[in-house]
Amino acid sequence: xxxxxxxxPSAPAFRSAPPASSSGGLSLTPIDPVRVLKRWWPWLAxxxxxxxxxxxxSNEVLKRVSPQYKTVVFYQVLPQSQDPTKGIAIxxxxxxMERFLLTQSRVMSSDxxxxxxxxxxxxxxxxxxxxxxxxxxxxxxxxxxSRGLNELRKIAGAGVVAGTNLVQLTVTTNxxxxxxxxxxxxxxxxxxxxxxxxxxxxxxxxxxxNESLNRLRTELTxxxxxxxxxxxxxxxxxxxxxxxxxxxxxxxxxxxQIAQNAESVRRLQSxxxxxxxxxxxxxxxxTIPDEIRDLVExxxxxxxxxxxxxxLRSEMQANLQMGEDHPHNRQLRRRMxxxxxxxxxxRETQMxxxxxxxxxxxxxxxxxxxxxxxxxxxxxxxxxxxxxxxxRALAEYDKIQEDRKRVQDEIERNQSALTSIDLTQDxxxxxxxxxxxxxxxxxxxxxxxxxFPKLSVMLPLGVVLVFGLTAGLILLRELLDQRIKGPSxxxxxxxxxxxGVIPSVEADPTRPAPETAYRDAPMGALADAYRQVRSPLVKxxxxxxxxxxxxxxxxxxxxxxSAACNIALGCALADQRVLLIDANLRxxxxxxxxxxxxxxxxGEVLARKNxxxxxxxxxxxxxxxxxxxxxxxxxxxxxxxxxxxxTQTIAEAASKYDLVIIDTSPAAITGDAxxxxxxxxxxxxxxxxxSEKRGLxxxxxxxxxxxxxxxxxxxxxxxxxxxxxxLAKNIKAxxxxxxxxx
Numbered sequence: 001x002x003x004x005x006x007x008x009p010s011a012p013a014f015r016s017a018p019p020a021s022s023s024g025g026l027s028l029t030p031i032d033p034v035r036v037l038k039r040w041w042p043w044l045a046x047x048x049x050x051x052x053x054x055x056x057x058s059n060e061v062l063k064r065v066s067p068q069y070k071t072v073v074f075y076q077v078l079p080q081s082q083d084p085t086k087g088i089a090i091x092x093x094x095x096x097m098e099r100f101l102l103t104q105s106r107v108m109s110s111d112x113x114x115x116x117x118x119x120x121x122x123x124x125x126x127x128x129x130x131x132x133x134x135x136x137x138x139x140x141x142x143x144x145x146s147r148g149l150n151e152l153r154k155i156a157g158a159g160v161v162a163g164t165n166l167v168q169l170t171v172t173t174n175x176x177x178x179x180x181x182x183x184x185x186x187x188x189x190x191x192x193x194x195x196x197x198x199x200x201x202x203x204x205x206x207x208x209x210n211e212s213l214n215r216l217r218t219e220l221t222x223x224x225x226x227x228x229x230x231x232x233x234x235x236x237x238x239x240x241x242x243x244x245x246x247x248x249x250x251x252x253x254x255x256x257q258i259a260q261n262a263e264s265v266r267r268l269q270s271x272x273x274x275x276x277x278x279x280x281x282x283x284x285x286x287t288i289p290d291e292i293r294d295l296v297e298x299x300x301x302x303x304x305x306x307x308x309x310x311x312l313r314s315e316m317q318a319n320l321q322m323g324e325d326h327p328h329n330r331q332l333r334r335r336m337x338x339x340x341x342x343x344x345x346x347r348e349t350q351m352x353x354x355x356x357x358x359x360x361x362x363x364x365x366x367x368x369x370x371x372x373x374x375x376x377x378x379x380x381x382x383x384x385x386x387x388x389x390x391x392r393a394l395a396e397y398d399k400i401q402e403d404r405k406r407v408q409d410e411i412e413r414n415q416s417a418l419t420s421i422d423l424t425q426d427x428x429x430x431x432x433x434x435x436x437x438x439x440x441x442x443x444x445x446x447x448x449x450x451x452f453p454k455l456s457v458m459l460p461l462g463v464v465l466v467f468g469l470t471a472g473l474i475l476l477r478e479l480l481d482q483r484i485k486g487p488s489x490x491x492x493x494x495x496x497x498x499x500g501v502i503p504s505v506e507a508d509p510t511r512p513a514p515e516t517a518y519r520d521a522p523m524g525a526l527a528d529a530y531r532q533v534r535s536p537l538v539k540x541x542x543x544x545x546x547x548x549x550x551x552x553x554x555x556x557x558x559x560x561x562s563a564a565c566n567i568a569l570g571c572a573l574a575d576q577r578v579l580l581i582d583a584n585l586r587x588x589x590x591x592x593x594x595x596x597x598x599x600x601x602x603g604e605v606l607a608r609k610n611x612x613x614x615x616x617x618x619x620x621x622x623x624x625x626x627x628x629x630x631x632x633x634x635x636x637x638x639x640x641x642x643x644x645x646x647t648q649t650i651a652e653a654a655s656k657y658d659l660v661i662i663d664t665s666p667a668a669i670t671g672d673a674x675x676x677x678x679x680x681x682x683x684x685x686x687x688x689x690x691s692e693k694r695g696l697x698x699x700x701x702x703x704x705x706x707x708x709x710x711x712x713x714x715x716x717x718x719x720x721x722x723x724x725x726x727l728a729k730n731i732k733a734x735x736x737x738x739x740x741x742x
Contacts, residue, residue: 036474036475040474043470043474044467044470044471044474046470047466047467047469047470047471048463048466048467050466051462051463051464051465051466051467052459052462052463053462054462054465054466055455055458055459055460055461055462055463056455056458056459056462058453058458058461058462059453059454059455059458059459062452062453062458063450063453066174067174067450067452067453068172068173068174068450068451068452068453069172069173069174069175069176069178069179069446069447069450069451070170070171070172070179070447070451070452071170071171071172071176071179071180071182071183071444071445071446071447072168072169072170072183072442072447073168073169073170073183073187073440073442073443073444074161074166074167074168074440074441074442075104075166075167075168075169075438075439075440075441076165076166076438076439076440076441077097077100077101077104077165077166077167077437077438078165078437078438078439079093079097079437080093080096080097080100080437097165098160100437101160101165101167102160104158104167104438105158105159105160105167106158107190107193107194108158108167108169108186108190109153109156109157109158109169111149111153112193113186113189113190113193114149114152114153114156114186114189115145115149116189116192116193117152117182117185117186117188117189118136118143118145118148118149118152119143119145120185120188120189120192121184121185121188121189122142122143124181124182124184124185125137125143125148125182125185126141126142126143128181129173129175129177129178129181129182130175130178131155131173131174131175131178131182132148132178132182135147135148135151136148136151136152152182152186155171155172155173155179155182156169156170156171156182156183156186157169157170158170166441169183169186169187169190170183171183171186172451176446176447176448177446179446179447180444180445180446180447183444184444187440187443187444191432191435191440194435194436194438195435198435198436201436202421205421206418206421209414209417209418209421210418212410212414213411213414213415213418216407216410216411216414217411219403219407220404220407220408220411223400223403223404223407224404226400227397227400227401227404230393230396230397230400231397234390234393234397236393236394236397247383247384247386247387247390248387250379250383251380251383251384251387254376254379254380254383255380257376258373258376258377258380261369261372261373261376262373264365264369265366265369265370265373268362268365268366268369269366271362272359272362272363272366274289275289275355275358275359275362276359278355288351288352288355289355292351292354292355292358293351295354296347296350296351296354297347299346299350301346301350302343302346302347302350305339305342305343305346306343308339309336309339309340309343312332312335312336312339313336315332316329316332316333316336319332483689483690483691483692483693483694487501487716487719489694490687490697490714490716493694493697493698493701494698495701495705496685496697496701496713496714497712497713497714498713498714498716499533499536499537499684499712499713499714499715500529500530500532500533500715500716501529501715501716501719502526502529502530502533502559502562502563502715502716502717502718502719503525503526503529503718503719504689504718504719504720505526505718508521508524508525508526510523510524510525512524512526512527514526514559514562515561515562515565515566515589515593516565516566516569516593517530517562517566518530518565518566518569518570518573519569519621526566527566527570530563530566530567530570531570533563533567533715534567534570534571534574537549537567537684537712538571538574538576538659540682540712541659541681541682544681544682544710545681546681546682546710547654547657547658547659547660547681548650548653548654548660548662548679548680548681548682548709549567549659549660549661549662549680549681549682549683549684550662550664550673550676550677550680550682550683550684550709551563551564551567551661551662551663551664551683551684551686552664552666552667552673552676552677552683552684552685552686552700552704553664553665553666553667553673553685553686553688554666554667554668554685554686554687554688554691554692554696554697554700555666555668555669555688555691555692555696556587556666556669557688557691558666558686558687558688558691558692558717559686559688559717559718560663560664560666560686561584561589561590561593561663562717563684563686563715563717564580564661564662564663565580565590565593565594565663567661568580568624568659568661569621569624571658571659571661572621572622572623572624573621573623575623576623576658576659577623577625577656577657577658577659578623578624578625578657578658578659578660578661579616579625579626579627579653579656579657579659579660579661580624580625580626580627580661580663581602581626581627581650581653581660581661581662581663582601582602582626582627582628582629582663583602583629583641583662583663583664583665583672583676584629584663584664584665584672585602585603585629585630585635585636585637585638585641585665585672586638586665586670586672587665588601588628588629588630588635590626590628590629590663591626591628591629594617594619594620594626595620596617596618596619596626596628597617597628598628598629598630598631598632599615599628599630599631599634600614600615600628600630600631600634601615601617601627601628601629601630601631601634601635602615602627602628602629602630602635602649603629603630603631603633603634603635603636603640604630604631604634605627605630605645605649606634606637606640606641606643606645606646606649607630607634607637607640608645609634612627612649612652612653615627615628615630625657627653638665638670638672641664641672641675641676642675642678646675646676646679647679650662650679650680654681660680662676662680664676667685667700667703667704668692668696668699668700673703673704674703674704674707677703677704677707677708677709678707678708678709679708679709680708680709681709681710682709682710682711682712683704683707683709683710683711683712684712684713684714684715685697685700685701685704685711685713685714685715686714686715686717687714687715687716687717688716688717688718689716689717689718689719689720690718690720691718697714
């Protein structure tokens with residue numbers, strides 16, 4: 001494929017999207033901890049030794065110059081609801097406990113307690129302690145309270161022991177006896193203050209309880225009076241002793257009578273309503289009930305008349321043969337009619353008589369039943385009222401008893417509270433080691449050993465300080481060092497792909513010439529490094545159809561010419577036809593490296609004095625040709641590199657060769673590289689380890705990315721090989737493998 005100068009090559013398929021930020025400003029260099037440790041470990045080891053020696057020496061000096069002894073007094077704080085008679089805590093409040101602990105720690109170290117200690121234990125500071133005589137006593141030999149207070153604040157302190165219910169009071173001086181004596185004076189001041197406060201608190205706490213007791217006792221007296229009155233007036237005890245009350249018996253007896261009588265009254269009322277309805281029948285005719293008719297039919301007079309009528313009818317039947325008109329029969333007929341009329345009259349009279357009698361009897365029975373019902377109800381109401389009166393009296397008595405029990409319980413609780421206050425707020429051990437909620441666990445005593453200095457502290461402290469200072473300086477140096485020292489540093493520069501790492505010449509046991517290492521020592525470390533660069537580079541260019549490659553250096557001496565020559569040699573040995581162009585018109589070197597004539601070359605082509613074919617020279621390596629910079633008289637105009645003729649020259653070379661590699665002057669010094677980058681398919685940046693800085697790399701990256709050709713990445717030249725680094729291991733393994741193969 002020939003180079004088309006008017007179209008930018010397509011983006012690489014494997015290229016990741018660039019980061020959002022690519023600022024080229026100065027920033028801190030990311031650090032590779034392993035690399036830093038391998039480089040600086042001797043310094044760190046020396047720092048550990050020096051730190052240990054410094055800690056040991058400091059410990060000995062401080063023991064003689066400024067020893068410190070610390071007396072610690074521990075106080076245990078008990079829960080607020082502690083009941084000593086039960087030995088358990090009731091309802092411990094963690095928030096309250098924390099507040100109490102903090103409060104007491106502040107009180108112990110307060111000016112009031114310290115001032116009291118100075119005045120009440122003046123002898124301790126005036127005569128008993130050398131610290132007091134040197135810091136607290138004035139010229140007259142007396143305690144200077146103001147001065148002593150300032151000095152005590154420096155040596156005395158109090159605080160809560162984390163995670164416990166303990167408060168500690170500490171006093172630190174340069175003598176063990178002094179710290180114990182001063183701690184004892186402060187403890188006595190605080191202990192006296194706490195005892196007085198506890199007593200006042202006990203009095204204030206007990207006052208409302210005593211007032212409540214007086215009120216409850218008055219209430220109990222009133223309830224006793226009311227109970228005694230009920231016992232006398234209502235005879236409560238006898239009522240309690242009875243298995244059942246007379247009123248209950250009477251009510252139980254009256255209730256069925258009332259129900260039975262009510263049922264009788266209801267039946268009578270129904271009967272009367274029925275009779276009255278019958279008496280008021282249609283047309284004034286009284287309808288006689290069947291039961292009354294039955295009674296009338298059984299009446300003796302009616303029965304006699306019915307028998308007489310029956311006898312007449314029998315006789316009449318017997319005389320029918322004599323004929324109906326027979327006088328005797330007519331007489332019998334008249335007698336029968338007379339008897340029938342008499343029977344009907346008798347029936348009517350008897351039925352009316354019985355009907356009126358039954359109605360009158362029912363009315364009298366109703367009046368009697370209603371009277372009896374009224375009497376029964378009155379008796380029941382009286383019994384119920386008496387029962388209610390007795391029940392109210394018993395309920396009132398029971399209520400009084402419940403109130404008495406409640407009041408007595410409250411009196412007992414208040415008395416128990418008073419007892420608990422007496423026990424918890426004025427408790428002392430055999431040596432007065434407890435007052436209220438605070439117990440002295442560890443009293444003031446002279447310490448057995450110095451609190452400072454201690455070898456177990458000073459030795460690690462010296463190591464940490466010196467090691468930390470050394471590590472900090474190393475870290476600061478690494479952070480501020482903007483130079484690219486290896487692939488890890490280059491990997492931190494956004495959008496710059498590491499195409500390869502070339503070790504320094506000293507790392508290659510064969511010591512080849514850097515520019516022709518691929519040809520002179522094909523099994524050497526440099527040749528292997530360039531092979532690792534060539535393979536992905538060629539693959540990428542073939543995938544994208546690229547033929548022209550610019551190899552640009554960051555600064556002079558970066559090794560771009562060596563990289564261009566070795567890549568060209570590697571590709572030529574891989575059966576690719578390669579043209580190597582020396583576009584460094586300011587300081588050309590390819591003619592010297594390949595031992596060819598200085599001209600004709602690129603200068604003559606751009607000056608239109610020779611054609612490209614006339615200027616290309618053959619090297620001693622098959623498939624590799626070189627276009628030198630040309631004679632000095634024709635290469636003095638670098639501006640020709642940015643002309644259209646230069647574009648055409650590259651395109652013509654690309655049409656005749658598989659690969660065109662262009663070496664140019666350093667990109668940080670001249671603009672030649674930028675001009676050529678706009679006329680090639682792709683570009684490659686060469687960086688010298690420990691030479692170029694990150695800011696320069698970012699600037700060159702942006703410059704090459706903005707050009708026509710694709711920026712493929714960078715090669716790092718001259719990377720140091722440490723004995724334990726991966727480059728050294730790879731070189732050693734490669735040499736051993738090659739030696740075994742030979």
